[in-house]
Amino acid sequence: MERMESNRMIVLVPLTLQGHISPMMQLGKVLKLKGFSITVFQGQFNQVSPSSQHFPGFQFVTIPESLPESEIETLGPIEFLFKLNKTSEASFKDSIAQLLLQQGNDIACIIYDEFMYFCGAAVEEFKLPSVIFSTTSATHKVCYSVLSKLNAKKFLVDMEDPELQNKVVENLHPLRYKDLPTWGFEHLERMLELCREVVNKRTASAVIINTVSCLENLSLSRLQQDLGVPVYPSGPLHITASLAGPSLMEEDKSCIEWLNNQKPRSVIYISLGSLARMETKEMLEMAWGLSNSNQPFLWVIRPGSILGSDGIESLPEEISKMMSERGYIVKWAPQIEVLGHPAVGGFWSHCGWNSILESIVEGVPMICRPFSGEQKVNAIYIESVWRIGILLQGEVERGGVERAVKRLIMDDEGAGMREKAIGLKEKLKASVRSGGASYNALDELVNYLETERKNAQLRSNS
Numbered sequence: 001m002e003r004m005e006s007n008r009m010i011v012l013v014p015l016t017l018q019g020h021i022s023p024m025m026q027l028g029k030v031l032k033l034k035g036f037s038i039t040v041f042q043g044q045f046n047q048v049s050p051s052s053q054h055f056p057g058f059q060f061v062t063i064p065e066s067l068p069e070s071e072i073e074t075l076g077p078i079e080f081l082f083k084l085n086k087t088s089e090a091s092f093k094d095s096i097a098q099l100l101l102q103q104g105n106d107i108a109c110i111i112y113d114e115f116m117y118f119c120g121a122a123v124e125e126f127k128l129p130s131v132i133f134s135t136t137s138a139t140h141k142v143c144y145s146v147l148s149k150l151n152a153k154k155f156l157v158d159m160e161d162p163e164l165q166n167k168v169v170e171n172l173h174p175l176r177y178k179d180l181p182t183w184g185f186e187h188l189e190r191m192l193e194l195c196r197e198v199v200n201k202r203t204a205s206a207v208i209i210n211t212v213s214c215l216e217n218l219s220l221s222r223l224q225q226d227l228g229v230p231v232y233p234s235g236p237l238h239i240t241a242s243l244a245g246p247s248l249m250e251e252d253k254s255c256i257e258w259l260n261n262q263k264p265r266s267v268i269y270i271s272l273g274s275l276a277r278m279e280t281k282e283m284l285e286m287a288w289g290l291s292n293s294n295q296p297f298l299w300v301i302r303p304g305s306i307l308g309s310d311g312i313e314s315l316p317e318e319i320s321k322m323m324s325e326r327g328y329i330v331k332w333a334p335q336i337e338v339l340g341h342p343a344v345g346g347f348w349s350h351c352g353w354n355s356i357l358e359s360i361v362e363g364v365p366m367i368c369r370p371f372s373g374e375q376k377v378n379a380i381y382i383e384s385v386w387r388i389g390i391l392l393q394g395e396v397e398r399g400g401v402e403r404a405v406k407r408l409i410m411d412d413e414g415a416g417m418r419e420k421a422i423g424l425k426e427k428l429k430a431s432v433r434s435g436g437a438s439y440n441a442l443d444e445l446v447n448y449l450e451t452e453r454k455n456a457q458l459r460s461n462s
């Protein structure tokens, strides 16, 4: 499958947060196997190590003017992205100018995370082919188009009218206007501005998206219509690349040994991804609910992810005792390996897009507890469209947790969801095999990149 390496260079510009960098690097690995050479431009935080065993032959460049990660904390995610784009634009342009000099103008394409729209300036200046990479669902991208056209003040007024709240978004059934991914953000106006920046500053002539057509056919058609450029749904990239991660935190593999001692399909695996945080009160209710359900659980509790608590060490003694009796706690898990373990019966997830794809690929049904942004959109699809999970809304209390765990792990209802998840798993696996939809989309992408590169060379020679 590996072709001869040529000089065709792809520049990748990931957003170096866990949920974005993994699929981008997986894409890089796939394109390397297709014969491209790969150069990764990264900011100053969460850098993938150039010595990583997973990326032999990759070249890594640091964008000199970028922001430290601590600014996410101080600014919040939306302002952080605005500032990151502003700070990185000029220095990225300079770095690309240097690379073009070294490379004899042989850059086949710049592929950038949709939130790294500062790349557009360099793309325009040097007339380079560029493609956007989207690490979220197609449905979320369509929501961004919808949001980019809204007026914040009018939207807030509209959302006081129950009829408008419950109006279904065109071609996105069952999503209603109130489900659009605006929640969890303090300043709606700034959030909508970011949507406009992402949508309007788009210079790219195609979009790669880490999804699968059998999951999101309708949204993909609508996206294609909205964008008017080729869309390549090429996921799940972690299967095609045979790569989990790269993980930005150290994985605690001891949980696999613990799982080895549990009964098949008995364990509920809990993870809120790399960014979400929960209140101590919610955490305690979850702990009681899990305990009362009598099911074993494996819980990822990242340092700093429980608000108002210094970590599980500072929890009341009876909770710590109960947690250690029935559960196993790690700071970061090898998630894909965990989901593929026969002891895992369900996944309590915040519903980040990567976690969902990973869960479906292992045929694991979910309890959905979304925290912000697109997670609720994803959760609605899990519960109402694919019917492979249970959405928990409102305040979390122990009785609700216990019921949800029992429904998922012990009841026929959960068995039905697992069956559907296994059905989807087969479809996803078929999509990345020769002749499958994602496999074909990747082939078309490679042809597209070749053609774009030739066109760009013709333009620069004329």
Ligand code: UDP
Binding pocket: 018, 019, 020, 022, 245, 247, 271, 272, 273, 274, 275, 276, 300, 331, 332, 333, 334, 335, 336, 351, 352, 353, 354, 355, 356, 358
């Ligand atoms: N992840 C992991 N170990 C953990 C928790 C999460 O490897 O203990 C990985 C998970 O496999 C996924 C990513 O972190 O690939 C989280 O991405 P997602 O889109 O689900 O959520 P985000 O972190 O962006 O909110």
